[in-house]
Amino acid sequence: MCIFFGYSYLPMPTSHSRKVRFFWILALVVIAVVWVVGAYILTPMIIERAYRGESLAVFNRMIRGQAHIPVTEYLARWSRPLSKVSCALAILWVYSLLAVVGLTREGKSGLSDSAGKVAMSRPRVRVVYALMAVILGGSAYDVVRDKEHWPFSQYSMDSELVLSRKFSIIRLYGVVQQSPLVEIQLDNNRYLRPFDASRLSEALGRALRQGKLEEGLADCLRRYETLRRAGIHGGPPLVGLRAYMVTWTVEESVSNIDRPDHKELLGEVVLRGAGSD
Amino acid sequence: MNSLRNHWNHFWFEAAAPDNLGLCRIILFGTMFLYYVFAPWLFPVWGYHQNFVPWASVSRALWSPVWLMSVLHLAPASPAVLEAIQFVWRLALLLSCMGLFTRISTAISFAFGVYLFGIPAGFGRIHHTEQVLVLVFLAMAFSRCGDAWSIDALIRKRKTPAAPAPPAMSGEYTWPIRMIWVVIVLIYFSAGISKARHSGFAWINSETMRNYLIWHSYHVTVVDPLTSWGPALARSAIVSRLLAVFGMGLELALPIALFSKRARWLLVPSVAAMQVSIALLMGPNFYPILMCQLLWVPWDRVVAYFTRPRAAASGDPVLQPGR
Numbered sequence: 001m002c003i004f005f006g007y008s009y010l011p012m013p014t015s016h017s018r019k020v021r022f023f024w025i026l027a028l029v030v031i032a033v034v035w036v037v038g039a040y041i042l043t044p045m046i047i048e049r050a051y052r053g054e055s056l057a058v059f060n061r062m063i064r065g066q067a068h069i070p071v072t073e074y075l076a077r078w079s080r081p082l083s084k085v086s087c088a089l090a091i092l093w094v095y096s097l098l099a100v101v102g103l104t105r106e107g108k109s110g111l112s113d114s115a116g117k118v119a120m121s122r123p124r125v126r127v128v129y130a131l132m133a134v135i136l137g138g139s140a141y142d143v144v145r146d147k148e149h150w151p152f153s154q155y156s157m158d159s160e161l162v163l164s165r166k167f168s169i170i171r172l173y174g175v176v177q178q179s180p181l182v183e184i185q186l187d188n189n190r191y192l193r194p195f196d197a198s199r200l201s202e203a204l205g206r207a208l209r210q211g212k213l214e215e216g217l218a219d220c221l222r223r224y225e226t227l228r229r230a231g232i233h234g235g236p237p238l239v240g241l242r243a244y245m246v247t248w249t250v251e252e253s254v255s256n257i258d259r260p261d262h263k264e265l266l267g268e269v270v271l272r273g274a275g276s277d
Numbered sequence: 278m279n280s281l282r283n284h285w286n287h288f289w290f291e292a293a294a295p296d297n298l299g300l301c302r303i304i305l306f307g308t309m310f311l312y313y314v315f316a317p318w319l320f321p322v323w324g325y326h327q328n329f330v331p332w333a334s335v336s337r338a339l340w341s342p343v344w345l346m347s348v349l350h351l352a353p354a355s356p357a358v359l360e361a362i363q364f365v366w367r368l369a370l371l372l373s374c375m376g377l378f379t380r381i382s383t384a385i386s387f388a389f390g391v392y393l394f395g396i397p398a399g400f401g402r403i404h405h406t407e408q409v410l411v412l413v414f415l416a417m418a419f420s421r422c423g424d425a426w427s428i429d430a431l432i433r434k435r436k437t438p439a440a441p442a443p444p445a446m447s448g449e450y451t452w453p454i455r456m457i458w459v460v461i462v463l464i465y466f467s468a469g470i471s472k473a474r475h476s477g478f479a480w481i482n483s484e485t486m487r488n489y490l491i492w493h494s495y496h497v498t499v500v501d502p503l504t505s506w507g508p509a510l511a512r513s514a515i516v517s518r519l520l521a522v523f524g525m526g527l528e529l530a531l532p533i534a535l536f537s538k539r540a541r542w543l544l545v546p547s548v549a550a551m552q553v554s555i556a557l558l559m560g561p562n563f564y565p566i567l568m569c570q571l572l573w574v575p576w577d578r579v580v581a582y583f584t585r586p587r588a589a590a591s592g593d594p595v596l597q598p599g600r
Contacts, residue, residue, distance in 0.1 A: 081477075082477075083476070083477030083478045083479045083482075084473065084474060084475075084476070084477035085477070086477060086478060087473040087477040087478045088473050088474070088477075090478075091469075091470075091473060091529055095532075098533065119290065119292040119446065119447050119448045119449075120290060120447060120448045120449055124449065125290070125448075127419060128289070128290075128419075128452050131415070131416065131419055131456070132456070134415075135412055135415070135416070135456065135459075135460060136459070136463075139460075139463045139467065142467075143463075143467045143470055143471075146471070146474065148344075148403065149343075149344040149345070150343035150344055150345055150346075150395065150398050150403055150408065151345060151391070151394070151395075151408040151411040151412060152408075153403070153405060153408060153464075153467065154467050154470075154471050155405055155464055155465075155467040155468035155471055156468075156471040156475065157405060157468070157471075158472075158489055159468070159471040159472040159474070159475045159476060159480070160475050160476065161475070161476045161479055161480060161483060161485050162484070162485045162488040162489060162492070163483060163484055163485070163488075164488075165484075165488060165491075167488075167492055167495075167497075169495075169497055187496035188496070189322075189323075189496075189499075189500070189501075190322075193325045193331065194325060194326065194328075194331040194332055194335070194397065194400075195335075195400065195401070196326070196498070196499045196500070197496050197497050197498060197499075198401075198402055198404075198497055198498050198499055199397070199400055199401040199402045199404070199499065200401060201401070201402075201497070202401035202402040203339040203341075203400050203401030203402070204339070204401075206339075206341055206401065207338050207339055210338075212338035212339075215336055215338035216336060216338040216339045218336070219335060219336030219338065219339065223334075223335075248495060250488065250491040250492055250495065251491070252491055252508045252509070252511055252512050253508070254491065254494045254495065254505075254508050257494075257495055257496070
């Protein structure tokens with residue numbers, strides 16, 4: 001706990017603090033070893049034996065799908081949450097260790113008796129605590145619930161596992177000519193500002209779910225043309241706009257950026273009086 | 278318990294001179310004023326995000342307000358009104374920096390900032406670049422950051438020389454800075470916790486970072502990466518995993534910087550370097566939070582360091598706060 005209050009800590013008698021520190025560090029090390037051995041060695045062993053019906057009856061009864069589920073699936077089911085739980089425990093472990101080291105640090109507290117006194121009026125201190133409650137409470141709520149209530153957030157960007165090299169995004173293609181079809185990928189943020197690629201994809205996805213995709217596309221087409229006429233971008237005049245769900249298999253060379261694996265048309269709008277500039 | 282309370286009070290309310298808070302006010306609002314006024318002109322590729330007026334003309338079919346905007350029944354105003362709000366907000370940033378009408382200008386910086394930052398967040402996706410400013414401006418609006426290094430202080434001194442000066446040392450000048458530190462730390466720590474919760478160690482020990490490095494070069498982000506190094510680095514699985522270790526490790530370790538000066542020297546520049554690396558390799562830039570990192574620096578000591586030799590030579594007193 002004392003790690004939260006600086007690097008000068010509760011004064012304790014030297015021998016006592018050393019014993020306390022030794023006890024707690026030993027306890028933490030034992031807990032870590034028990035967890036690692038239990039979670040990564042013993043449990044997989046028990047799962048394998050129970051799968052073969054060679055473990056204790058209580059474990060054997062827990063696995064009944066040998067006929068159609070391979071043992072690797074049971075092991076995978078164990079290891080999936082294990083990675084998350086171990087990670088959370090590791091964070092807790094490190095901070096506990098720092099707290100123990102801080103709490104049992106030898107020497108006197110660097111704080112004088114007057115240091116703990118609040119040099120402010122009570123009403124002002126209450127205001128500060130209220131502010132603290134809003135900022136810390138709002139942030140803590142979102143982190144604990146894994147939700148986002150702007151301006152608070154759990155900041156979950158890029159936190160998901162991305163194991164596949166395939167990814168999909170809604171992308172707009174400008175129709176330069178209808179027949180034969182000539183279209184260009186609108187992958188430059190200049191074309192549709194103030195939108196950017198990530199924001200636009202999400203906004204179009206939501207509009208699609210709400211049945212407002214055409215309205216959204218019409219707005220994008222107007223925006224493209226307005227920006228083109230204003231000289232913000234040098235794209236060609238368009239006669240229409242199409243929204244596709246495009247899927248790529250990413251390559252280190254990024255050479256397939258103009259050639260997605262798959263394009264699924266989601267919606268389309270055509271400019272009134274197409275062809276006139 | 279007494280000792281814990283002492284440490285708590287020491288962290289939040291340690292008596293301090295008003296100089297550091299005043300200087301932090303200048304740096305925070307000054308950099309933000311320059312950023313929001315000049316970025317659209319100087320960096321047209323991404324700076325357009327700092328101009329909020331174009332959002333007024335975007336179709337409501339693409340609008341889905343964030344929680345706070347929804348609760349307050351706020352929506353994008355007409356272009357003319359939004360232009361006016363943005364002008365007043367930028368002016369408030371400048372006045373806050375100068376310390377003129379500090380109470381009002383910091384309050385406007387916060388209130389109008391909530392509105393302006395909340396608008397783009399309602400169009401598709403929340404970019405986490407400006408949330409830090411909402412909370413930092415909120416802390417500043419409630420603080421007495423205009424007590425020193427401000428025009429208000431000069432005017433007060435000139436108008437009523439006999440008026441009682443603000444206290445020389447007070448917790449009033451400590452808690453806002455600490456609050457800003459905590460807000461910054463919360464952002465990174467929350468991001469680290471999210472990775473631990475959603476992916477665990479697998480976030481490091483998998484292809485995840487490698488795929489992110491390549492994926493961000495497919496024009497899918499708020500800003501394209503500043504370099505093409507991301508996919509090149511992704512060729513090496515070890516480098517990708519090392520980047521993941523550093524990223525997640527720094528996010529989870531940053532709370533230590535709150536309590537250890539030594540750790541602060543290492544962690545804060547490292548986190549700033551991480552932000553720069555993200556802009557270089559993956560695109561998204563977090564310049565507002567990067568500039569907020571400047572508030573870790575004890576600016577009163579920096580100023581004292583640079584003024585001391587000259588003052589000592591001339592026999593003048595060292596560091597005259599504008600109280």
